[in-house]
Amino acid sequence: MTATKVFLLPDLGEGLTEAELVNWLVAVGDEIRVDQPIAEVETAKSVVEVPSPYAGTVAGLHGEPGQTLDVGKPLISVTPSIEPVETGTPLVEPVETESAETTTPLVELVETEPVETKESAAAETYRAEEKAGSGNVLIGYGTPGGTSTFRRTRPSRASAVSTSSTRSTPSVETEGAGAKLTTSADDALLLRTRVPGKLGAVISPLVRRMAKEHGVDLGHMQGSGESGLIMRRDVEAAITKTPVKPAQGPLVEPVETKAFETGHPQAVESKYTIDARTGLGITKRTPVRGVRKAVAANMTRSRSEIPEATVWVAVDATALVELRADLKKTEVHNTPGLLAFIARFVTAGLKKYPALNTRFVSTEDTSGGESQEIMEFDGVNLGFAAQTDRGLVVPSIRNADKLSAKQLDTEIKRLTAIARDGKATPTDLGSGTFTLNNYGVFGVDGSAAIINYPEVAILGVGRIVDKPWVVGGELAVRKATELTLTFDHRVCDGGTAAGFLRYVADAIESPTSLLADL
Template sequence: MAQVLEFKLPDLGEGLTEAEIVRWLVQVGDVVAVDQPVVEVETAKAMVEVPCPYGGVVTARFGEEGAELPVGAPLLTVAVGEPAAHTEPQGSGNVLVGYGTSETPARRRRVRPTPAAASPAGRPDGTASFARTALNGTARARVGALHTEGPVPVISPLVRRLAREGGVDLRQLAGSGPDGLILRADVEDALRTRAALGSRTAEAPASTTHRPAEARPAAATASDTRDAGIRIPLKGVRGAVADKLSRSRREIPDATCWVDADATELMRARAAMNASGGPKIALLALFARICTAALARFPELNSYVDAEAREVVQLDQVHLGFAAQTERGLVVPVVRDAHARDAESLTAEFARLTEAARAGKLTPGELTGGTFTLNNYGVFGVDGSTPIINHPEAAMLGVGRIVPKPWVHDGELAVRQVVQLSLTFDHRVCDGGTAGGFLRYVADCVEQPAVLLRTL
């Protein structure tokens, strides 16, 4: 007799507690192999495929595409073959997102589920519709009781902060998650409901006030204009970016300094390196080498502030983040141990991470743990920027476009390849002298690459 096993959304790691279903990779009735990816989900940090640790026939799926599920919520059920006597079916154990065996997944084939498999564990097929009702991002059913005593179960500190900032009493909410767990959507629904009630309350006196008839359409038109726009949910990667940038702006007293530099010699050095017949060296890799050399001289900028301990923590290793624009928004992949890599290794790693970012295949580990960020906004055709620091880092180097400009070289006016460099830094970790020294050293290496060679 087949046994039906339930596979739940696994612990995603890196503090992630929920994920949005982007695309189902299997249908009810499909045969799946052990560790075959069954669903593609988007977390606040990456889009990843979830492998199922069981092999068998898919008998039910929980949640439609676009639904947001908390960790521990059911994903699907699988009917496995008859187990041996006195034994239980065992999965692979590989239940973390992005992990599985090296075996090639079996080709899917469609089979007709048996009546027993169609109602797993004695439950009717309505469990899938319940999941859609309870967990759909647009129409969530309120389940569970109000929490009148003890701590209120909330899915993440972010949700608790959202409620606090919006003035929502969590004890008045019935969470739609498992066992009454309060999700972000529950708080957002409460905020929307309160806003709608407030709007109607504010408009009520206007209906009883005697105003000139011609004044009333203007108010209605203004209200219609506000409501006519397109609403785009701040969730997934976009929501995570919004939260992180908002936190950075609230907590970090940043300042920016900038300088123009003559990059002619750096461009010539790169051309000579690429003409040697070896692997091509990316310009970003050269700036990364300059960054790591500068951070070795000015370690104050490779740090973060421990606000609770009121300490500046200087780090020994440089994990270099770089801004990458994708169809899903801006992400910041991290090159591990950038200080220990040469230009060729940096070029290869930049290419690998950029390709993974554009394909939406970066893992949470590849998007976290940065200690300093390099932002090449010159690719957008702009000269300068004052970016927001990637919290909790202490600084970010910006590189503008490199363009021919008039420049005084060797006492004469000439056309040179000029770039604007900017450094945005946390004023708590250092003063302007340190920041200026760092930026001046970077500019010197750009203008005279031999300066960098003397420090290696």
């Protein structure tokens, strides 16, 4: 008899206390190995795969896709294939269990002579993994090390009559928590199992989210991809055929309204719940969670704690646009984008004006009072805003000040791709020291941006459009854009902010001379 182990949802980084279960990668009854991904969860930062610290058979899944789980709560129950045995452990271990009728000691017999079979080889492998630890450690949770001890706890003996509608209730041990978790037969029926060609054939979290939002049942869908894989096009096709159910709510009594043309009252019936303040029907309620919840909290904290100020300047970007066009004629596939060039100018400007690449820190001193300091960094981790299906995220290019425009362009493309796939790590999304926001891609000229807390500044770039411009005393049509810098007034004054902004603007207007000096 082997005690079932319960794996608790670990701390996924940066003090996050909860995560949304996106998808199970295993099902009840599956055989899994140490470090095998068992679930995809979405935190406030990204979608990550959670590996199992145990090898064995999946006994239970504690949660359904779409459910928000708290860190430290049960995630999955695993029954080890072979229980690790310590040197010196007694071969017979009496453990008293309570029964409704009598109290009888249980004994466990352990073979002392190994049997040369595939099963014994697997057991030895499992023992080695369990003693050494998997090494695939998430923040706040690690698999057992070599000095760990393994305590056997025998499940209680239950006396029950076997019928077609009744099952025994197993008792399982929660590793490291000292608590017991009981899963009833009714709960077990609620656990999602994977059916080949059905739910198990969905890989993309975006496809699952799309199906969930439009009420598409993936369990009865045959995918058009390889081996029945359900693709985005399959869900889109189902959406066009499946009407979306409106939000459920009690029907309200008919309301008499006056027709403007006839003046006669008309009875209008609403199928939605009525909002008491506006008198309008509520068509949808969207929980604030995941990335949107993190963005809301971060922006609120930024506006409430940072005394921000904004400066802006109009820039003639004609020379930069022409420089890129000339480079593209000779290097069709390796020409950096305009954002990469601007990123290069920004990192050079932050070296000249390092106050904008700092952090304002408030701590409690030894006397109980508040101590404040400005923290400077050896290098620039340049964040850039990227719009994804999960919302706006800010991946950062580490040590961006040491990269060329081509290297910056490569990193921008790489990080944008993983951010849109939901695979960016907390380090990718939370290590920036300054943010560059290209909101010109949305067709706008300017924005009073909110600083990405805990940074102290953000530079916005508007769209580049043809505008009338005075050149050499004459009116001409030039490629113009607008730069907007929002900064924390606690770390510097307007002169520093204006100096940095003017430096970047001059670099855009005369890119050749600046790039020659970099």
